[in-house]
Amino acid sequence: MEERWNTLPCGYVSISTQGLIIDVNQTFLDMGNYTRSNLVSNHIESVMSIANKLIFHTYFYPFIQLNGHVDEMYISIKGSNGKDIPVLFNGKYYNEDGVEFIDCVFVHLGKRIDYEQEIRLAKQQIEEAYREKNDALAKMERLHLELEQKQEELIKLNTLLAVLSTTDGLTGLNNRRFFMEKLKGFYLTYQQTNIPFSLLIMDIDHFKLVNDTWGHPIGDQVLIKLAQILTEFFQKEDVVARYGGEEFVVIIPVEGEEESIKVAERLRMAIQTADWEIGEITVSIGVTTSNPNDTDLSILAKADKALYVSKANGRNRVTHTKYLSYTE
Structure with a gap:
């Protein structure tokens, strides 16, 4: 079975959810004249051009996150000699015993590209003939308008997918992925400027009891209302996100220890004194x-x-970490 997998009539690559190559079969290595040592542990985008990286970011990641799979994605990868290799690409997300990865299959489209080039050439010849007739020209103009409309729809869809990929579907807050990227950015800025920032993590007390007593729909309403309180409480420059379950996180820029404690206390009281129906x-x-x-x-x-x-x-x-001994 191992030999059959290694010589499948298609390239196989397994990547982490961050895009790092975990495993690859011989067919994929032969496809681009790669070596295993040059691919494994490197990012999958290392074999893509800038244009294809953009396609990969705006289509692959959002659809993997929303649907768990991507079917028939057309991109080009670069061989070791720099030559573009057109491929049809499918990917599927897996989680085995807590380990997340994405299996990808690449099918070389060399012959199909030749056929498409022949079709495009024939189409150009037909279009030249149609231009000789006024009615054909009018039809082409209508088709061009339809194409522009479809392109605008595609741009809107890609924008929506980008928003969905960083938004929590229940509360409308930023999601964990967005938060982790922002946290990394705040940390890099802090390294360069020494301007501090503070991080709050909060957890709804006895939330399981809420779900067990009132049911999950009411539990969802509690999460939604807490998200609204957080949105109204914090400033536009603060980063508020749902970290997962009943946990929420907030990054507060340019706040020291004492001020961050005061902010957290005010927030705690605002939540406690809010009008909760349950x-x-x-x-x-x-x-x-x-x-x-x-x-x-x-x-x-x-x-x-x-x-x-x-x-x-x-x-x-x-509790602020300034009061912890870290020996507990």
């Missing part, structure tokens, strides 16, 4: 502020640790 809803909040020893991931881990301490100490409270 009774009081509270949140536990963990807060951290950037320092020179941090990375983007360590900042997130520290805020999560502070959240854990808030929950362990009775919930409905704010």
Whole structure:
């Protein structure tokens, strides 16, 4: 079976959800005259031109996230000699025991391209003949207008897909993917400017009890209302996102330790005193502020640790990492 997989009549590549190549069969290596060592652990976009990278970003990633698969995507990859290789590309997302990856299949379209070139040439000849007649010219103008309309629809669709790929479908807030990209950007800016920022992670207290008592539709309404409170509470320059489940995150730029604690306390009280139809809803909040020893991931881990301490100490409270010993 291993030999059959390696010599399939199509190229096979397995990539991580970040696009890093995990495995590849011999057919794909032969297709582009690649070597395994030059591909494995590199990004799949390393074999694409800039134009095809753009297609990959605006079509592949959004559809994988929305549907779990992409069918019949037409792109060109670059062989080791720099020559474009037209391929028909399919991809499917898998999650096995918590490990996420995407299997991709590439079919070389060399002969099909030749046929398409012949068809295009024939079409050009027909169009030249039609131009000799006024009625054919009018028809072509109408077709051109329809094509422009379709292109505008495609641009709108791609824009919508880009928004959907970074938006939480239930609350309308930014999603985890958007948040992680923003966190990385804030961290890089902090490295260059030393202007601090703070990160809040909050968790709805006893949210499982809400779902078990009132049902998931009411639980969803609680999440939606909390998202509305967060949107109204924070400024436009703050980054508010749903991290997952009943967890929400906020990046506050240019805020030090003490000010971030005050902001978190005001938020905690605003949520506690809000008009909840099912009774009081509270949140536990963990807060951290950037320092020179941090990375983007360590900042997130520290805020999560502070959240854990808030929950362990009775919930409905704010904990900043400045008060933690990290020896617990």
